[in-house]
Amino acid sequence: MSSSYGKNIRVSIFGQSHSEGIGVCIEGLPPGHRIDMEELGFFLSRRAPGQNSYSTSRREPDVPEFLSGLVGGVTCGAPLTALIRNTDTRSSDYSGLFDLPRPSHADFAAQMKFKGAQDVRGGGHFSGRLTAPLCIAGGICVQLLKKQGIEIAAHIASIGGVSDALFDMANVSTEDFKALSANAFPVLNAESGKEMLKLIEKAKAEGDSVGGIIECAILGLPAGLGDPMFDGMENRIASIVFGIPAVKGIEFGNGFACAALRGSENNDAFYTDGETVKTKTNNHGGILGGISSGMPLIFRAAIKPTPSISIEQDSVSLSKMENRKLKVKGRHDPCIVPRAVPCVEAAAAIAVMDALLESKMYKGGY
Amino acid sequence: MSSSYGKNIRVSIFGQSHSEGIGVCIEGLPPGHRIDMEELGFFLSRRAPGQNSYSTSRREPDVPEFLSGLVGGVTCGAPLTALIRNTDTRSSDYSGLFDLPRPSHADFAAQMKFKGAQDVRGGGHFSGRLTAPLCIAGGICVQLLKKQGIEIAAHIASIGGVSDALFDMANVSTEDFKALSANAFPVLNAESGKEMLKLIEKAKAEGDSVGGIIECAILGLPAGLGDPMFDGMENRIASIVFGIPAVKGIEFGNGFACAALRGSENNDAFYTDGETVKTKTNNHGGILGGISSGMPLIFRAAIKPTPSISIEQDSVSLSKMENRKLKVKGRHDPCIVPRAVPCVEAAAAIAVMDALLESKMYKGGY
Amino acid sequence: MSSSYGKNIRVSIFGQSHSEGIGVCIEGLPPGHRIDMEELGFFLSRRAPGQNSYSTSRREPDVPEFLSGLVGGVTCGAPLTALIRNTDTRSSDYSGLFDLPRPSHADFAAQMKFKGAQDVRGGGHFSGRLTAPLCIAGGICVQLLKKQGIEIAAHIASIGGVSDALFDMANVSTEDFKALSANAFPVLNAESGKEMLKLIEKAKAEGDSVGGIIECAILGLPAGLGDPMFDGMENRIASIVFGIPAVKGIEFGNGFACAALRGSENNDAFYTDGETVKTKTNNHGGILGGISSGMPLIFRAAIKPTPSISIEQDSVSLSKMENRKLKVKGRHDPCIVPRAVPCVEAAAAIAVMDALLESKMYKGGY
């Protein structure tokens, strides 16, 4: 435990990379909402593999079958369960890995925990493939949140050290979102995007991989969302975002940069904008004391380079307790950052939906 | 909700800065363990205010009274509750703040959430003072974990841009801890410590404040601790560490730095050390797939500068919806980072204790 | 775990019969509500000991001190903590019991679980005394529910086989409640009440005790409260009511009686009463599919006779594993049923409050 998240909406993710299927069971979805399947399909396609040079050549349609929770495409208040069949699996690729853990993969830790019972094929339950059901749940929440006036978008803030422009934290608007969601490689600055792609191509050519940073903005959040201490918006978002494989850090607002500042530089001055209270700067990233301030909620997540590389690496034979060389076979993304962008949006959407349902701010239905 | 954390150990923190008292109720403590009150007292003293130039002059003994859960100083399996009376309170200092929220404090967000019912005195339930009960719970967990061979220590990694040395992530040992816990201003490099103190003094003299970064290491963790997805060690630790006021970011292992690396640089090669499997580097910070690898667990938390500064700031009158100038009165830390160090250790200890009790790796009692 | 209950309101009870104090920490109380302390005091007095012939002679004022969660007597959104000091304790009474478990008390089971670390004094955390903090939390919920138009009352349905009249399940009204809450020995039929008292006196004179049944009605519940399967109103109420020591059974509506009926006898026919849908009978006790139907919610709880009796009983020496005779010393109620009545109301109030906060039916505040 726990492959499920949330209190007022509960998202339970199941499946292994090479099991019969993967999927999600969602409890607590407000009833009476029609799911736009086309929109959801587009959302899922943004993380789907096999689309381009920088993602794995594994091809899967990944069209979810909805087993429960809907009547005529409308949520009925019962748990919604969606299933994606695993089709294009090549388990033989992984057969050798039981004894030889891949560096910086979950293989070794899983072996220590599950004593060999774990499913090693394709990383089993630890596979990045499990972000597909996360995106189903998140994509549905994105649609529900839109009805509440809340919109979420993320972009590639950096890859391999090449930086994109960042959101103007105090003034980011849905205008800035338009270019992103439509784009399979979402960046604010097209030029840096091209540089990033070059970097990825180079890494791929050399059998290597690169990491990056994703920045996410949530707009339209009412002020007063979230709770003190351990259910603050930071806690809620962090505890789900770290559920995305390869995330090694998260920061809100100006994040780690605040550590080098003085209070007089970091504090966000209040001012009135008509009947609304805003802050001139937004170093707090829209969260004060764990609770939304009404300013844009901004966070960044660090994504490590894909651990699967073709270059030979040092590992050990767990059975013989001897050092060994390892060359990882199989198909892998030289950079998972672009495909992780919708996953970060999905995670954020679920966290916000859960906080919203717990608060008394959820408008209408249910 | 939620001012409580944990599933197999449950820590519920209560109180406001100026209420009758603050405290903690801890469910799930293994029975039969004697609490070393002297050791706990020392742990609490590390975050206590009024000790030195860089902390608030508010003086409180903060000696907890144990109301339940102990028989003759030994845990009895019933919830342990500890109470700290609030004595040296000057509510008058805060009387004006109801209408005029302090920039980058929780005041405004709390007003939006609680509609004026919240306790504004001293920040109420949002006050840093609530980290005292967190440290009671954490200090007890530190003692229980030591019996399991698990030790935790944190130090000031940077303040206002001045950096301390960092832990050697692959080789940090309890040797490195000795200098830290004894030290009210815990740094690995004494020289940088002196520079930091100068920075703090300067900020204080100018009525300003500074932020910093805290680095924490957890040693002796068995491999295989933690769970996939949303109960990984990162998720568990992040969701409690963000409960410490002023934390704006967290990273594990090399954290955000991994984003600029290639897989071949970031991957941690395995090797055998006798019957143990180790990694040559520890960029993964002791966590793979959310599960402990047996290497030191390393994380860093960004602490923003104390928002309370004497310098005049811009705020608004919430009743009149007009812009206003604000000068924050009261006694405040020019830098809370040193006092936050034991809080970070406490949070980590509680998260590890919870994961340990959920796993089948907790040795002995209960 | 778990001495805490609830998801959207969380009630954590702490303390042992002879610890420094007992109390409760309540998270999730809607802010902005003034607690009527006089009304709460009266509610608590209904379960207070030492009032009359049929309760223990242990006398304690049991006036709670509110440590947090209130500002000027009004809930502020922070966890509310109330403390009752243990004063009139005679631990010596219990010193011998460590080795000699009292029949039908928790002593033996606690020893098996806590291996001797448990607090045996007065039953420790298992003492009926812990229902005092339950009544604090419940008494507060009773006040909040009243503002929502929801009222709760319970009465003694039977003692030692002598039955009171039962609520007319389909037509019970707040009129029927008036006589009850004011009465220290709440019954619908005064004559049967007198008989019950005689029974209790007789049992007391013979150093024995008697059990009974408590019936509880909840009026004003909106239809549609509760959730399918494991969060139905039955599940929610049962899981807290069994937290009251000595409860051995619970039934809703006609309960066990339905087992002997045919569907045509047990089904509750619908009819319209103006714009409201009602049922002619109420065998379903106001709950269909776990969800409130808008009819009165009715349940009954079976309370076993106080296990503490002065008559000599058979026990064993746990250290010597030999059979022993035991005479229970100390002060005990010959019948706890009357004092359990407000406890049942309190438990019901907490369960309803939690369900109400989870639903979107909670009106106003928060």
Place this chain on the structure above:
Amino acid sequence: MSSSYGKNIRVSIFGQSHSEGIGVCIEGLPPGHRIDMEELGFFLSRRAPGQNSYSTSRREPDVPEFLSGLVGGVTCGAPLTALIRNTDTRSSDYSGLFDLPRPSHADFAAQMKFKGAQDVRGGGHFSGRLTAPLCIAGGICVQLLKKQGIEIAAHIASIGGVSDALFDMANVSTEDFKALSANAFPVLNAESGKEMLKLIEKAKAEGDSVGGIIECAILGLPAGLGDPMFDGMENRIASIVFGIPAVKGIEFGNGFACAALRGSENNDAFYTDGETVKTKTNNHGGILGGISSGMPLIFRAAIKPTPSISIEQDSVSLSKMENRKLKVKGRHDPCIVPRAVPCVEAAAAIAVMDALLESKMYKGGY
């Protein structure tokens, strides 16, 4: 919420009577255990419909497909998900019911809660059919518990007022279980079984239905299992057993009968049996203070008569708010008690498994 149960094992049930499928997602199953599919199939067949005169003629193979959580039939530590397709559905039977709620069914309450969004076909998520996935989870737990030396069996204690013999609570043994699990109509006394069947036939012939009581015994429980207050074994078992549709009451040990007894009659005297402490009687039903005593755990659940009967009943048109006559069509059990027997065993097995995993008493793997 909540269609999921448990803390250390989490069982999430999804599906509606006429959705694509129904199923269960189980988190926290210990890894490394082979599921005996034949044994599980037999367990499921005990609740399967269409077998005999007293159950609905709806026929479904109900063979679960395992989508995840197994590798070669062995639990791998990842969530186990099983799916049963809904095949033999006749939605037309229910089309009329939207406006005309069936007496004592969930229809009306669901309408009040979900405002018409709920799935009415076959009772939707409220259908007794959802006990099939409960039995999958429970049947798996039964197998895991057997390895721990814990066995569970239930029988029909009464139907329509005709009583079976009851378990000898202090002396029931696995010997008594042999006759039960093999029997599609499990009773201790064959003669009363025949009478019950006559009653059912008669009710069926008259288009009516009958209720009953199920008694369940759990053997081999270690003493010390369960927790004080709200996680006692009674609370845990009650909160899942009320998740079985039609359960209206539950009692432990002698249950409601204790209310008419004196302490001297109800108390269970201790004695030593070699190195074991036992009680001469078992009125406490194996639970003291919420914690297992090591004696057989005994409880009884009251099952109301199937609300679906062919006899004309009074209902209302929710759209027109007018009284109407209703004749329920479709295929229904004249008595669901026999099929509910394995459901009660399943619920008990899940509750015990959850308590066992939380305790430190779970032996071996994980």
